[in-house]
Amino acid sequence: MKRDLCGRTLRSALTPSTIVCASLGSAGRTWRAQDAPNASYYCSDPMGMALPTALGLALAQPARQVVFIGGDGDFVMSLGCLLTIVGAAPANLKLMVFDNARYETGGSQPLAGAGLYSLPAIARGAGVAWAERVDAPEEAEGAIARFLAQPGLAFLAVGIDAEPSPYPPAPALAQVEERALFMRRLADTADLSNDKHKEREQ
Numbered sequence: 702m703k704r705d706l707c708g709r710t711l712r713s714a715l716t717p718s719t720i721v722c723a724s725l726g727s728a729g730r731t732w733r734a735q736d737a738p739n740a741s742y743y744c745s746d747p748m749g750m751a752l753p754t755a756l757g758l759a760l761a762q763p764a765r766q767v768v769f770i771g772g773d774g775d776f777v778m779s780l781g782c783l784l785t786i787v788g789a790a791p792a793n794l795k796l797m798v799f800d801n802a803r804y805e806t807g808g809s810q811p812l813a814g815a816g817l818y819s820l821p822a823i824a825r826g827a828g829v830a831w832a833e834r835v836d837a838p839e840e841a842e843g844a845i846a847r848f849l850a851q852p853g854l855a856f857l858a859v860g861i862d863a864e865p866s867p868y869p870p871a872p873a874l875a876q877v878e879e880r881a882l883f884m885r886r887l888a889d890t891a892d893l894s895n896d897k898h899k900e901r902e903q
Contacts, residue, residue: 702838704731704799707859710841711797712737714849715768720887722758724751724771727864728799732770733872740886745876749778752796756786759794762887766849769796773820773858774804774812780823787828792853796824797845800834800858824856836860 708731715721721741723729729743729751742758744751755769776798786794802815824832831851835844841859848857872879 702836702841702860702862704728704861704864705734706838707799707841707845707861708732708735710845711735711768711770714842714845715739716766719766719768720758720762722751722755722767722769724769724775726772726775727805728770728772728775731799740883742883743876743879748775751775752779752782753785755794755796756782756789756791759791760789763791763793765793767791767794768849769794771796771798772805773798773800773802776820777812783824783827783829786854790854794854795849795851796829796854796856797848798856798858799861801861801863803863805863820858821856829854829856832856832858834858834860 704727711732712735715737717738719739721732721737721739723732723741723743725743725745725748732741733743742754744754751771752769752775755767759767786796798820800820802812804810804812819834821832821834830853831848832855833844833848835841835857836859844857848855874882
C-alpha cells in the first residue's frame with residue numbers, strides 16, 4: 702500500500718494522548734506529513750536509535766500509549782533491542798514497521814535477505830505475542846485497529862509499495878527546537894493521560 706494511506710489511517714485511529722516515536726527516513730517523513738495532533742518525537746542519526754527511544758518513552762510514560770513508526774531498514778539495525786523490549790514488557794508500546802525490503806531513502810538498495818525473512822515471524826520468535834502483517838489497502842483500517850487494541854506489546858508490519866522518497870527541504874525548526882516542543886507537549890497533555898489512567902482504574 703502507499704505510505705500516505707498508512708499514515709492517514711493510523712492518524713485517524715490514534716487518541717490525542719498517544720505518543721508517537723518516528724524513525725528517520727520515509728517512515729518519519731510520512732508521519733510528519735500527517736500533521737497529527739499527537740506529541741510526536743522524530744528520531745535522527747544514528748540510524749537504528751528510534752526503537753530504543755520508543756522503549757524509553759513507553760517506560761517513562763506508562764499511562765499513555767506509545768506507537769513506534771519505523772522503516773524496516775532502521776528496524777533491522779536495532780534487532781537486539783527487540784529482546785530488551787520483550788524483557789521490559791511495556792504493555793503500552795506498539796511497534797509499526799513500514800516493510801518494503803529496501804533502504805528506500807538511501808537509494809532503494811535491498812535489505813540483506815530480502816524476500817527470505819518475515820518481520821512478524823522475527824517478532825514472534827523474540828517473544829512478541831501479537832505480531833501480524835497487512836498488505837492490502839482495504840484491510841489497513843481493520844488491521845491497524847486490531848493492532849492498537851491489543852492489551853500488551855504488539856507488532857504490525859505494513860507492506861509498503863516501493864516509491865521515490867527524496868529528501869525534503871529542511872524543516873522549519875532545528876532538532877533541538879523540535880525536541881523542546883515535544884517535551885512541552887508531553888507536559889501540556891499530562892493531565893489528559895492521567896485522567897484516562899484514573900478512569901481505567903475505577
